[in-house]
Amino acid sequence: MPPLFIRIFVDTWYNLLPAPWVQIAVMLMSVLCGGIVGGERQRREKPAGLRTLMMVCLGSALFTTTGFAFTSSTGDSGRVAAQIVTGIGFLGAGVILHGRGSISGTTTAATIWVTAAIGMLVATGYACAALGVSILIRVMLLAVRKFEVHRYGGMKAVGVEVDFAPDGGKTRVRIERVLVGFEGAAITTQWASSSEECERLSLQLHLPQHHLHELLGEIADISEVIRIERTSYADASP
Structure with a gap:
């Protein structure tokens, strides 16, 4: 035994x-x-x-x-x-x-x-x-x-600017929670306040295309987001 x-x-x-x-x-x-x-x-x-x-x-x-x-x-x-x-x-x-x-x-x-x-x-x-x-x-x-994140679907290097209403700081918390879901990707953030009614988030992303669409879609679903604009777009090496 x-x-x-x-x-x-x-x-x-x-x-x-x-x-x-x-x-x-x-x-x-x-x-x-x-x-x-x-x-x-x-x-x-x-x-x-x-x-x-x-x-x-x-x-x-x-x-x-x-x-x-x-x-x-x-x-x-x-x-x-x-x-x-x-x-x-x-x-x-x-x-x-x-x-x-x-x-x-x-x-x-x-x-x-x-x-x-x-x-x-x-x-x-x-x-x-x-x-x-x-x-x-x-x-x-x-x-x-x-x-x-690094291999599937082809990597995309994209700059994105997001304008949103602060809502007492709650909108930033919602956006940060979305970004947490994409931990491991190359995401660089920069927060700026243009006025009391509007703040801006600048993102430098390095994601597969389907994850990029998923991330931007989740941010767009936040009702306080006013505008999303891609500032640059380039193919990155897989």
Whole structure:
């Protein structure tokens, strides 16, 4: 028989720990896995952040564990897992935003969906496998985005000027929140106040074209934005 250290990674924890310690360990691991994935979403200020994904992962683990309590005489345990998949779809749909000619939030919705799957995997006892998947997803969210920003779709170097009504400083906060979503791209900002009624933001962007359109579209959706003008445009090396 393999040593305990190896069995922790390859065997289900239900064969390694007695009740109720195995259930406690499974729940704690689900919270950890949700936190690993949710930390990236929280850092980028997405609607479903750290607490949300921790709760999604924990909830999925709880429902799956509860399903194990059903026997053939009381019901089908597989139905509980099936309803998790259905229910999590409604939660994911709630974070998808439809703007004017654009859709955002699909990556966050997919992250919620896969986090629920991680919670189900933890609840089956394969907690180390779930931990590995959580780390893989975190790496994907970070590394693949950087790859997209620098390689996919052709890079564009663009200067943009944005005039907006300050609204007591709230408009600047909204714009800064949009810019946070494009962290990793070459974005240089310069804020200036031309009057009490109007302020200007000068941007130097280096983005793939589809990300450029997404960024400008999100800024344009802010009602206090008065004008957006491109001051320069040049193809950049991929």
